Amino acid sequence: MSEPRFRRRKEDRPQEITEAALAAFAEKGYAATRVEEVAKRAGVSKGLLYLYFKTKEEMFKAVVRGLVIPRIDALAASIDTSGLSAEEFLRGPFVDFVKTLPGSPIAVVIRLMIAEGPKHPDLVQFYWDNVVSRGLSAITELLERGVRAGEFRRTTVNEMPHLLVMPAVFSVIFRLLFEKQALDTDRLIDTQVDLLLAHMKGGNS
Amino acid sequence: MSEPRFRRRKEDRPQEITEAALAAFAEKGYAATRVEEVAKRAGVSKGLLYLYFKTKEEMFKAVVRGLVIPRIDALAASIDTSGLSAEEFLRGPFVDFVKTLPGSPIAVVIRLMIAEGPKHPDLVQFYWDNVVSRGLSAITELLERGVRAGEFRRTTVNEMPHLLVMPAVFSVIFRLLFEKQALDTDRLIDTQVDLLLAHMKGGNS
Amino acid sequence: MSEPRFRRRKEDRPQEITEAALAAFAEKGYAATRVEEVAKRAGVSKGLLYLYFKTKEEMFKAVVRGLVIPRIDALAASIDTSGLSAEEFLRGPFVDFVKTLPGSPIAVVIRLMIAEGPKHPDLVQFYWDNVVSRGLSAITELLERGVRAGEFRRTTVNEMPHLLVMPAVFSVIFRLLFEKQALDTDRLIDTQVDLLLAHMKGGNS
Amino acid sequence: MSEPRFRRRKEDRPQEITEAALAAFAEKGYAATRVEEVAKRAGVSKGLLYLYFKTKEEMFKAVVRGLVIPRIDALAASIDTSGLSAEEFLRGPFVDFVKTLPGSPIAVVIRLMIAEGPKHPDLVQFYWDNVVSRGLSAITELLERGVRAGEFRRTTVNEMPHLLVMPAVFSVIFRLLFEKQALDTDRLIDTQVDLLLAHMKGGNS
DNA sequence: AATGAATGAGTATTCATTCAT
DNA sequence: CATGAATGAATACTCATTCAT
Numbered sequence: 014m015s016e017p018r019f020r021r022r023k024e025d026r027p028q029e030i031t032e033a034a035l036a037a038f039a040e041k042g043y044a045a046t047r048v049e050e051v052a053k054r055a056g057v058s059k060g061l062l063y064l065y066f067k068t069k070e071e072m073f074k075a076v077v078r079g080l081v082i083p084r085i086d087a088l089a090a091s092i093d094t095s096g097l098s099a100e101e102f103l104r105g106p107f108v109d110f111v112k113t114l115p116g117s118p119i120a121v122v123i124r125l126m127i128a129e130g131p132k133h134p135d136l137v138q139f140y141w142d143n144v145v146s147r148g149l150s151a152i153t154e155l156l157e158r159g160v161r162a163g164e165f166r167r168t169t170v171n172e173m174p175h176l177l178v179m180p181a182v183f184s185v186i187f188r189l190l191f192e193k194q195a196l197d198t199d200r201l202i203d204t205q206v207d208l209l210l211a212h213m214k215g216g217n218s
Numbered sequence: 219m220s221e222p223r224f225r226r227r228k229e230d231r232p233q234e235i236t237e238a239a240l241a242a243f244a245e246k247g248y249a250a251t252r253v254e255e256v257a258k259r260a261g262v263s264k265g266l267l268y269l270y271f272k273t274k275e276e277m278f279k280a281v282v283r284g285l286v287i288p289r290i291d292a293l294a295a296s297i298d299t300s301g302l303s304a305e306e307f308l309r310g311p312f313v314d315f316v317k318t319l320p321g322s323p324i325a326v327v328i329r330l331m332i333a334e335g336p337k338h339p340d341l342v343q344f345y346w347d348n349v350v351s352r353g354l355s356a357i358t359e360l361l362e363r364g365v366r367a368g369e370f371r372r373t374t375v376n377e378m379p380h381l382l383v384m385p386a387v388f389s390v391i392f393r394l395l396f397e398k399q400a401l402d403t404d405r406l407i408d409t410q411v412d413l414l415l416a417h418m419k420g421g422n423s
Numbered sequence: 424m425s426e427p428r429f430r431r432r433k434e435d436r437p438q439e440i441t442e443a444a445l446a447a448f449a450e451k452g453y454a455a456t457r458v459e460e461v462a463k464r465a466g467v468s469k470g471l472l473y474l475y476f477k478t479k480e481e482m483f484k485a486v487v488r489g490l491v492i493p494r495i496d497a498l499a500a501s502i503d504t505s506g507l508s509a510e511e512f513l514r515g516p517f518v519d520f521v522k523t524l525p526g527s528p529i530a531v532v533i534r535l536m537i538a539e540g541p542k543h544p545d546l547v548q549f550y551w552d553n554v555v556s557r558g559l560s561a562i563t564e565l566l567e568r569g570v571r572a573g574e575f576r577r578t579t580v581n582e583m584p585h586l587l588v589m590p591a592v593f594s595v596i597f598r599l600l601f602e603k604q605a606l607d608t609d610r611l612i613d614t615q616v617d618l619l620l621a622h623m624k625g626g627n628s
Numbered sequence: 629m630s631e632p633r634f635r636r637r638k639e640d641r642p643q644e645i646t647e648a649a650l651a652a653f654a655e656k657g658y659a660a661t662r663v664e665e666v667a668k669r670a671g672v673s674k675g676l677l678y679l680y681f682k683t684k685e686e687m688f689k690a691v692v693r694g695l696v697i698p699r700i701d702a703l704a705a706s707i708d709t710s711g712l713s714a715e716e717f718l719r720g721p722f723v724d725f726v727k728t729l730p731g732s733p734i735a736v737v738i739r740l741m742i743a744e745g746p747k748h749p750d751l752v753q754f755y756w757d758n759v760v761s762r763g764l765s766a767i768t769e770l771l772e773r774g775v776r777a778g779e780f781r782r783t784t785v786n787e788m789p790h791l792l793v794m795p796a797v798f799s800v801i802f803r804l805l806f807e808k809q810a811l812d813t814d815r816l817i818d819t820q821v822d823l824l825l826a827h828m829k830g831g832n833s
Numbered sequence: 834a835a836t837g838a839a840t841g842a843g844t845a846t847t848c849a850t851t852c853a854t
Numbered sequence: 855c856a857t858g859a860a861t862g863a864a865t866a867c868t869c870a871t872t873c874a875t
Contacts, residue, residue: 641838674840675839675841676839676840679839
């Protein structure tokens with residue numbers, strides 16, 4: 014009675030709540046998730062949520078903001094720090110990262126953005142600035158490095174790094190909807206990267 | 219005063235309502251769209267909606283069912299009726315169709331499916347059976363025809379027609395979210411098709 | 424096509440509707456019965472109902488008014504016309520009538536009156552004037568006849584003919600609610616009449 | 629401004645609400661009573677009602693369940709604890725109880741059961757098991773005690789305790805409907821009990 | 834800080850009633 | 855007369871948010 018087994022630290026609370034919210038959103042979507050449900054999952058009272066997030070919407074934004082940035086940052090950073098060539102990086106860390114996406118929190122966030130994005134322009138802007146834009150820039154930079162190093166020709170792909178990201182987004186959505194009739198998303202990703210690398214490395218196209 | 223209160227158009231109503239609903243869903247998403255808003259757009263009373271659709275959910279399903287099938291059917295049919303070679307078909311009608319997707323009702327339906335799909339398994343199944351599965355089969359068949367005609371080698375693409383569809387889905391989502399920072403989706407589509415055709419037509423991969 | 428099998432006569436309509444309404448009310452009660460349901464049972468359109476009854480409430484009143492009066496009238500009339508003694512009448516036609524009540528339309532009307540009466544004071548008044556009051560008077564008159572004829576003593580029952588009616592109302596309600604655990608209502612009625620007749624005919628109470 | 633918006637009385641709430649509902653149902657009947665009206669009478673918000681009762685129907689059932697059982701229990705218990713003879717009990721506590729019925733909450737519940745019972749079979753069953761069946765058993769037992777003590781003969785009444793309850797039900801309904809032209813229900817009850825006691829105590833029937 | 838009882842605006846749905854045909 | 859498509863006011867119920875404790 015006098016000794017709580019766990020002493021929750023205030024600093025952890027926001028993230029604990031954010032994770033509970035993510036789990037709930039993943040199952041029901043944003044609109045269909047009750048604030049009370051999030052509270053229950055986080056093991057706190059409904060009222061406490063409002064101490065950390067002014068509204069349900071704020072909570073939603075915190076989820077979207079908090080769970081993606083770190084991962085994108087990590088990937089972007091590793092481009093520079095890894096001593097790998099561009100091709101090695103694409104076939105290694107990049108493909109690995111992309112393959113884990115469909116099962117990761119990012120998949121949930123992507124779904125949330127698609128579903129709720131149009132109602133939250135500021136969030137979309139935030140997402141564009143901090144995730145998409147930076148992600149695409151990082152890839153562009155990587156490809157440039159490959160060109161400078163003589164690994165790649167300069168092709169349309171340099172201007173359309175989307176071609177590399179595309180299978181990730183597609184896989185996330187496909188798996189989200191059609192789990193049962195699953196697509197071999199790993200192979201899809203490999204194939205697309207193969208195609209692009211072949212294209213960039215040579216041939217006469 | 220001069221306008222009759224009743225219009226009595228039983229046959230047209232369902233589609234009129236369905237179209238109004240699509241427009242509303244496109245702007246706000248399913249959950250955030252008020253039934254009354256749909257009624258207003260359709261120019262009818264709230265009550266009338268319930269004469270044609272038992273619930274808001276039924277209305278949603280009617281939207282998803284009614285607006286995509288015809289278009290997919292038309293495309294699938296044209297594969298057989300057009301006298302074009304496989305490559306000509308891909309570069310012509312197929313690419314044309316895909317390029318119009320991002321601005322078409324199908325884009326809205328795709329978004330709705332992503333957002334609401336997990337809550338409506340029957341709808342997802344319906345969508346899989348009638349749209350995705352049939353679409354992929356049609357493309358597979360087209361590629362086979364190309365192989366038989368000596369146009370194409372047999373490659374991974376034969377087993378992964380998703381590679382051809384991918385830019386469509388990606389474009390739809392990208393444009394939906396980031397209209398402002400728009401991607402040149404036409405070019406993305408062209409490039410992907412170019413890459414795949416080059417791959418299938420020759421080279422040593 | 425040109426020859427309808429039945430040619431409905433306008434004069435029958437109100438009663439056809441009234442009967443359909445009674446059947447519907449019997450199953451669901453007044454509030455839970457939809458006007459459309461009555462129309463369906465009567466085999467006419469919803470709109471036509473409003474040609475005969477201004478509102479649903481009017482229809483209800485017509486049911487209550489139309490289906491009971493004739494039966495009470497018939498019973499009251501038979502008191503005078505039958506050549507029976509008071510006791511013979513009570514043991515004969517009266518008990519017969521009372522025994523049929525629980526399964527008759529009157530049972531339904533009684534339930535409707537109990538349920539809806541407090542909201543329709545005019546109807547209650549009508550019912551009092553035309554059914555209850557007249558019924559009680561008729562019985563009172565019958566008992567007086569018995570007294571005058573030397574059949575009965577003058578007792579409290581002369582002032583409380585309710586004692587004779589009581590088992591009818593009780594049986595109707597009991598059967599309505601507890602069909603399964605049924606009471607032998609016939610026996611209840613017989614017993615009560617026996618008791619009262621014994622009381623009125625003699626003894627020293 | 630000086631009154632606190634919240635009162636926080638979790639334990640009292642259900643009964644407060646139940647009593648407010650009873651009052652409302654008494655005036656308008658179940659179907660015609662608005663949930664908001666109950667809330668207003670209870671001095672709480674509409675939403676709070678749903679914290680304690682899942683639906684309006686549950687509220688109704690709580691009313692029916694909660695307000696009758698205690699009174700029936702008290703009466704049944706007093707049969708055993710009072711040192712009275714059977715006749716004394718009938719003429720004393722029993723008649724007193726029955727005479728208060730027409731003005732008590734039970735009268736309202738009886739009306740509700742008649743009006744809404746057919747739509748709530750479980751409630752009827754509950755009512756049968758806990759009120760009617762137990763009540764009749766208690767009376768039967770009382771009469772048996774009277775027989776064993778030599779107070780009464782064994783008569784039809786032993787098998788039909790309904791004869792004793794009948795005036796209660798009749799009075800409730802009569803007073804409910806025809807307040808104005810009121811019947812002297814007390815006298816009706818006394819008379820019926822007199823009749824039955826005279827019958828059971830002797831005579832040659 | 835933390836709770837959860839309480840609020841009330843908001844929403845889907847129903848249904849008696851009307852009226853163009 | 856007759857129909858049934860159309861109306862819209864009415865109502866049960868939900869849920870994000872507040873605040874006394």
